[in-house]
Amino acid sequence: MSASQFYLPEGLPAPAPAPDGLDKPYWEGVQGNKLIVQRCKACKTFQWGPEWLCHKCHSFDIGWEEVAPNGVIYSWERAWHPVHPALKEHGPYIVVLVELPHAGNIRMIGNLLGDPRQEIKIGSKLDAVFEHHAGSKMPYTLVHWRVSK
Amino acid sequence: MTNRTLRGKTAVVGVGETTYYKRSGSPDSEFVLAVKAILAACQDAGIDARDVDGFASYSNDRNDPSRIAAALGIRELKFSNMQWGGGGGHGSGAVASAAAAVATGVADCVVVFRALAQGQFGRFGQGPKMAAISGDAAYSLPYGVLSAAQMFAMRCTRHLHETGVSRDTYKAVSLAAYHHAQNNPRAVMYGRPLTSEAYDDARWIVEPYQLYDCCMENDGAAALIIVSAERAKDMKNKPAYVLGAVAGSEYRNGAPCHNAPLYATSSFTGIAPRLYEMAGVKPKDVDALQSYENFTGGVVMSIIEHGFCSHEEANSFLTYDNLIAQGGKLPLNTSGGNLAECYMHGLELITEAVRQIRGDSSNQVKNAKVSMITSGPMVTPASSAIFGSLETL
Numbered sequence: 146m147s148a149s150q151f152y153l154p155e156g157l158p159a160p161a162p163a164p165d166g167l168d169k170p171y172w173e174g175v176q177g178n179k180l181i182v183q184r185c186k187a188c189k190t191f192q193w194g195p196e197w198l199c200h201k202c203h204s205f206d207i208g209w210e211e212v213a214p215n216g217v218i219y220s221w222e223r224a225w226h227p228v229h230p231a232l233k234e235h236g237p238y239i240v241v242l243v244e245l246p247h248a249g250n251i252r253m254i255g256n257l258l259g260d261p262r263q264e265i266k267i268g269s270k271l272d273a274v275f276e277h278h279a280g281s282k283m284p285y286t287l288v289h290w291r292v293s294k
Numbered sequence: 295m296t297n298r299t300l301r302g303k304t305a306v307v308g309v310g311e312t313t314y315y316k317r318s319g320s321p322d323s324e325f326v327l328a329v330k331a332i333l334a335a336c337q338d339a340g341i342d343a344r345d346v347d348g349f350a351s352y353s354n355d356r357n358d359p360s361r362i363a364a365a366l367g368i369r370e371l372k373f374s375n376m377q378w379g380g381g382g383g384h385g386s387g388a389v390a391s392a393a394a395a396v397a398t399g400v401a402d403c404v405v406v407f408r409a410l411a412q413g414q415f416g417r418f419g420q421g422p423k424m425a426a427i428s429g430d431a432a433y434s435l436p437y438g439v440l441s442a443a444q445m446f447a448m449r450c451t452r453h454l455h456e457t458g459v460s461r462d463t464y465k466a467v468s469l470a471a472y473h474h475a476q477n478n479p480r481a482v483m484y485g486r487p488l489t490s491e492a493y494d495d496a497r498w499i500v501e502p503y504q505l506y507d508c509c510m511e512n513d514g515a516a517a518l519i520i521v522s523a524e525r526a527k528d529m530k531n532k533p534a535y536v537l538g539a540v541a542g543s544e545y546r547n548g549a550p551c552h553n554a555p556l557y558a559t560s561s562f563t564g565i566a567p568r569l570y571e572m573a574g575v576k577p578k579d580v581d582a583l584q585s586y587e588n589f590t591g592g593v594v595m596s597i598i599e600h601g602f603c604s605h606e607e608a609n610s611f612l613t614y615d616n617l618i619a620q621g622g623k624l625p626l627n628t629s630g631g632n633l634a635e636c637y638m639h640g641l642e643l644i645t646e647a648v649r650q651i652r653g654d655s656s657n658q659v660k661n662a663k664v665s666m667i668t669s670g671p672m673v674t675p676a677s678s679a680i681f682g683s684l685e686t687l
């Protein structure tokens with residue numbers, strides 16, 4: 146993607162892996178178009194966001210597993226009022242909270258691609274779209290979503 | 295262990311606040327605002343400020359009790375308490391801490407206060423401006439989830455979806471607050487009424503919140519004073535007895551990246567039953583309710599979770615007529631609250647709850663005996679409190 150194809154203007158805070166290494170597998174995974182989330186090796190519970198131990202069984206042997214990059218809209222919002230200089234004059238944008246039913250119903254936040262004024266339905270099926278910011282000083286990838294065809 | 299309760303052991307005997315300003319409107323620094331509010335509360339109570347021996351606050355209030363104690367010449371500081379997390383959700387929790395300290399002899403005269411100069415220290419309604427972010431925020435800020443409104447909107451959207459509650463209830467909450475502010479000379483929106491048309495025509499901030507669903511950004515400070523029930527009897531004001539004050543959050547409410555299992559709640563499903571049990575009252579006993587409004591949708595959820603109506607009843611119960619002090623079934627935010635009095639991070643809701651018991655609210659509910667506050671919907675931890683008059687003990 147070129148800069149002009151990013152969903153939101155550049156200049157918002159860029160994501161960086163946690164200095165303590167907690168979520169390194171996730172940020173590396175998305176750069177390779179893979180959605181990798183935590184899954185406890187001991188009890189198989191999916192967990193998101195990342196933590197150092199499993200909330201279910203307290204095992205510290207928490208593994209990472211690639212999951213299919215799709216989900217459903219659990220909730221959404223359409224932001225109109227710009228609260229950051231980078232968003233001035235940008236217009237509305239859509240944020241979706243996406244549930245992954247095939248991964249223990251964990252949820253993640255992303256933007257919904259397409260018309261920012263589109264009608265949005267909770268429960269709609271989505272596919273992930275990896276938005277690579279390769280030209281950034283510290284390259285990173287955002288995970289957006291598009292309504293499944 | 296039946297005496298393990300706060301019920302009736304302490305009382306609020308003084309309240310005070312500074313002038314409430316629009317953000318950047320304060321001629322005083324935040325520290326000066328804090329001290330002025332504390333002195334005002336002491337004067338209201340008829341207490342020498344040097345005899346205060348404890349402080350409780352929340353949300354990382356920047357005004358360190360040791361500095362305040364030195365500035366005021368407090369004789370001995372015995373209690374200096376800050377609650378973790380929850381933003382404005384810990385106002386009632388600070389009351390719980392102060393009351394617990396007094397009830398157990400840890401301190402004798404504790405001030406609960408909050409000071410905020412958003413002009414001096416930055417606006418709550420603006421997003422952070424750092425170049426890079428890690429941790430939980432790395433999963434939201436880059437997607438444009440930057441402000442409090444944007445952080446909480448999806449909880450409300452999900453709540454509306456799951457329950458069938460209408461956004462008309464949001465409007466009722468907003469109009470009632472502005473109505474009350476018109477009778478309250480302290481209110482920033484005093485003299486600036488809100489019409490139904492102006493509410494409807496206001497721009498979206500973030501769906502499902504329009505402009506008048508959102509709290510203001512202000513400068514100011516407020517404080518209240520808690521002493522033992524015994525001592526309160528002999529003081530100049532009618533005491534507002536602490537019947538109950540509890541804080542907390544549900545199972546994994548703080549799970550990162552919006553993974554709280556009970557997402558479509560305002561975080562009170564555990565607090566409400568504990569509060570009523572401690573206070574020994576039921577929702578129908580509550581004469582006036584001050585419910586923290588970061589956003590109107592959170593108020594609607596708070597009211598339902600505290601049992602004032604069910605989800606099914608909400609659309610018919612949460613109307614303007616029912617929410618105003620003049621004849622409403624559930625007088626709500628009778629000072630104007632965070633929407634129209636002042637965003638004093640909810641402490642102004644607590645001083646208003648005290649005023650309802652004392653009988654000196656600008657929107658007084660006749661013979662109010664039980665007065666309740668809910669602090670901080672959708673955050674973790676949240677908190678709630680109930681005050682009662684002498685007859686309720």
Ligand SMILES: [Zn+2]
Pocket residue numbers: 185186187188189190199200201202203204
């Ligand atoms: Zn496990």
